[in-house]
Amino acid sequence: EDQVTQSPEALRLQEGESSSLNCSYTVSGLRGLFWYRQDPGKGPEFLFTLYSAGEEKEKERLKATLTKKESFLHITAPKPEDSATYLCAAGGAQGAQKLVFGQGTRLTINP
Amino acid sequence: NAGVTQTPKFRVLKTGQSMTLLCAQDMNHEYMYWYRQDPGMGLRLIHYSVGEGTTAKGEVPDGYNVSRLKKQNFLLGLESAAPSQTSVYFCASRLGGQETQYFGPGTRLLVL
Known part of the structure; x- marks a missing residue:
């Protein structure tokens, strides 16, 4: 069965303190690994799609990387506006229309 | 483009009542x-x-x-609501040939 696990559940950082969020996945025939940002009371907002091990993508202070078993979302010198829940999802070859989501990491950046 | 929209934003139901949630997208997603x-x-x-x-x-x-019934609309119906269906419901859409799904703002449903 396809599975996605995110850690930690919650993370508090000081403004400017860099860190990484982890997403471990067990998916047969990975079609894509997705990162979303979700603000309270809002829908998930698309950030990145990664397709193969070794791939990296960047957007402002965020960089997503992918290995054969994990993905990391690196946050460099975060600001308070980066506070949100970050969701990871994986799409596999089986159940071709379904994304499996992790439970999310709630990130808080203190000024 | 409005993207993906959802109606209503919030609803309270009593157990046994029915309702329909509407999702609409203007991106021509399959x-x-x-x-x-x-x-x-x-x-x-x-x-x-x-x-x-x-x-x-x-x-x-x-x-x-x-x-x-229409390409741009996807309806979700609850025939007889139960408290276990209290949740936040999200609609998403994507283009054929691409994997990324785009989400709506959500509908909060409370079943009493």
């Missing part, structure tokens, strides 16, 4: 999805559609029905 999000459970797929007139069951379909 695929549409309904998810529910519960604390500690992540997003779970209820039903999905690969095109106008077609629907299929997802991970947690019991108690829900769907219809896709």
Whole structure:
């Protein structure tokens, strides 16, 4: 069965303190690994799609990387506006229309 | 482009009542999805559609029905609401040939 696990559940950082969020996945025939940002009371907002091990993508202070078993979302010198829940999802070859989501990491950046 | 929109934003139902949630997208996407999000459970797929007139069951379909009569709309129905259906419901869509799903703002449903 396809599975996605995110850690930690919650993370508090000081403004400017860099860190990484982890997403471990067990998916047969990975079609894509997705990162979303979700603000309270809002829908998930698309950030990145990664397709193969070794791939990296960047957007402002965020960089997503992918290995054969994990993905990391690196946050460099975060600001308070980066506070949100970050969701990871994986799409596999089986159940071709379904994304499996992790439970999310709630990130808080203190000024 | 409005993207993916959902109606209503919030609703309170009594047990046994019925309602329909509407999802609309203006991106000409073939695929549409309904998810529910519960604390500690992540997003779970209820039903999905690969095109106008077609629907299929997802991970947690019991108690829900769907219809896709027009390409741009995907309706989620609750025939007899139960407290276990209290949740936040999200609609998503994607273009055929691409994997990324784009989400709506959500509908908060409280069943008393």
